[in-house]
Amino acid sequence: MPVSLPPRSAIVLYGTETGTAQDLAAEIARYLERGGHFALVDVLPLDSVSFKLLASYGLTVFVVATTGQGEFPSNARKFWTSLLRKKLGPTTLGGVRFAMVGLGSSSYPRFNWAARKLAKRVKMLGAQQVGEACECDELADGSTERAFEDWLGPFGNEVLRMWPPQEAEEAAPGLPHRDQHDGEISKWILQRADETDSQLPNAHPADSFEATLESNDRVTPASHWQDVRFLRLSTSSSVDYQPGDSLAIHPENMAADVDHLLSLMDWHPVADIPVMLIPNPAYDKPRSPLLTSHLDITAIPRRSFFSQLARFTTNEMQKERLLEFANPEFLDEYYDYATRPRRSILEVLQEFDSVKLPWREPPA
Template sequence: MNTAGSTGSTPAVNGGIAARSQQKTQDRTALILYGSETGNAQDVAEEVGRLAERLRFDATVLDLDSVQLRDLLKYKMIVFALSTTGQGEMPQNARAFWKTLLSGALRPGVLRRMRFTSFGLGDSSYPRYNVAHRMLCGRLSQLGATSFCERGEGNEQHPEGHSAGFREWIVQLKTAMLETFPLPDNVEALGEAEFLEPKWKLALSQEQDGSVVANGEAQGTDLGTGRGVDAVMSSTINDLPAVAVASSTQADKEQVPPSTHPVPVKDSYLADLVANDRVTAADHFQDVRLLDFRLDRHYDYGPGAVAVVYPKNFPSDVDEFIKLMRWEEVADLPLDVVQTRTDTGSQSVAPSPLRHLNLSARSTTIRWLLENVIDIMSIPRRSFFANLAYFAGNSTEDEEYQKERLLELANPELIDELWDYTTRPKRTILEVMMDFTTIQIPWQYALSALPLMRGRQFSIASGGEFKQDSEGRTRVQLLVAIADPPSPIIKWRRRHGVCTRYITTLQPGQKINIGMQQGYLDVRPNELEAPVVMVGPGTGLAPMRAMTHQRHLWAREQGKTPSGKRLQGDILVFGCRSKESDYFFHDEWKKLSETEGLQEYTAFSRDKDAPKQYVQDQIRTQGKNIFEAIYERGGRIYVCGSSGNMPKGVREAFLDVLAEHSGSLSREEAEHYLDSMEKAGRYKQETW
């Protein structure tokens, strides 16, 4: 069998130098920990891990909940990358660690031998910007840990996102690392041009026919030889038959949907899809779906809970990528994921990139990974181009040009170049590889050179009586807007949201695995005496629907409120384009308003028969009722929907209401009152 490599030159890997310096750097250990909800903090952690390895640290990258507190004292250096989510809360994969860190049993000074620094990722449209990161740093200092580098922070509201702050901070981090942990004599840092061997690679399965495995070993795929990428790249790609790469030129070309086999995610729930209905008008520009699932076992969730859907890539895109990479001959062969380094003396074993999957019952192939695990349809990040440059050649004019272009896109100082090439046209990784035709990634490095698919979170729209069906099965409903944005530049190929495109293919009766998380709204039955003001434009209505029905059910079960008044005082402010196109669940709101006292106010921004309005306009218009609910009756505010201008505009509207209707509060005092609501958990915001 021939092994697909690269037509270009090989990355610079000097195993001899690394081996000679290993003894001198054995005590240089680094642990990089992340708490991440959408993957951004994980990306930061992995980039810090690559920097640490270049500075000759034995670096391990893990999520926070994967470590014990005592592990922190085993490493010379700890770096945290932490997102703030919800209302200043820890991400799901950092909550257990944070709970342990808050234990009253921990003595002051218990972490005095620990040297750390951190980078926080936040969104300044949230009132408690980067609070989780700051709390973590404060608690570590209380326990005696010492910071060796000033912490950094990134803001998603910056035009360049969190990358702007991170780009500045990582320069400071490198300087601090070299000053605090200087390299041993006669040991130099690895240059940016030198390839970092990943800790895990793909290899032909040992369970295959012996002759096939022998072929693979003869071509340098034996990961125990230490020959690394040089051996892989010297494979006989030039002996492969030429493959014509077919590009789709029809925007509406019929697509074969992905396979119906559930992605085998650990700790997930098998969900049976009962319905996948469009709930916007047929002539409306946006397709919004209401998905109705039944879980295979009971799960008790509250308002604000989220379901995690694991997307798949389409077979046509997978085939196209395989052809571009010239992976045809290996695409359907069984593979193993194996460690490349087992004798580094690391304090902990680097986790497998596929540790979140249960692969015991199936054979893993390149084709399966590309459909279920590897994200080839996302917009690439800067680190992708940096990795790709190692596989670029320079023996021809085209190869030299493409390598130079990759280095430009990987340069953190040329962020506008990256924006114009990737984010602005929404160019995918597949399309990038169509441009860089001289480069083929060796299949052994697919899991490290390409990003992995992450599950997408969707707020659950069901609550109260909608949480179970007539048979007692757990019911989960999702309100999902299908992302199908036009590109001002790439017009020959449609743009799609990776997950929502997959969602459009799901058919009733199909089963998928979904994750379940409680979310951050933390709505409780003992809060019924105080009213709520719910602001949910667009699909931000989903958690508000769950909350409304759940509060109605709790009121009925407690029996303290008579029928007809169970939602009296509760206020829902909903915004959409028009009542005829995307006025979700309007029959339910009408019924609850007439029978249980719910106050519902709508804002239509594109309704032909009414002036343009947004939710903040309705908050001001209904200021008297809202003031009574949140000030006189001590009510709570919940805001859900798109991040950016909406949450800021809504907060300004609440400030206007407090200042206008109190009769005595100044603008500064109104601001102080809203701040106190946030600190008391009475003002909660969940945006995306």
């Protein structure tokens, strides 16, 4: 049975392996809430919901990446499998309106296969598509984000036509207004932890071992767009393995980088407070392992990261510059600043030194 939701509610469902689809899903949610089209916008991975829930929302937006040879991401396969039941008929998703965003690479024969299969299947089950599908190709000019921004305008026009903006009070009587950054439902809650708790995990799995990188050689030509590497590792003792076994590498941020981040954010007063993520505990003091092993502060920031940073600076010049990087009209500047030179999150925070991220989100 459909659950009870405000009259104007939307849900953005994503399937991702690298996080790009999740980032775009959050951007769509902010767009829908900011425009006043919906009183409630939920953002969830596909496998966390049942297809029966879609009837409770006025609009469903799928953001799905294709992995491997036309496969669904690991957090979307259960949802996809549930749609293949033989007992489902052409009215199963009757009344459901959906939009589709697909992410892939045209270097693979089955380009955007997962999104195309999903769109075809939900239509067979009675769902109606809103606007044209967005097919992002990471090899095309402007990459994924250019295609996404080109699609967002026409999609917004369709949403405007079907769901004209309403005042918050009219759209959801009795519901508190939610700020745009509250649209995404977080699976984790950060809270203080008891250092004596025996359930707290160590930084690394029990069966992990240390290895030394002996060589790191590129095996694809320098002119090829893919940078494939052959790594040679050595260990102090022999390691038993079988053909087909996989090896997971747990990198760590350098201690100096972690200390620099603590200084930039004025987090030293709380650096020794033990924390854990609920319900899947990920605990330790900031240098080990939360900031050391779990949060990648050397990653290249996405555009949405800059718009979030702009909320935490009082320097108007730096705020304006951050918002420019987040603006799709200045996409080339974002690429020149962040993507092409592979500038890290830590390096961005070093340059925009007026940004101070609070340890906890302040109340709206």
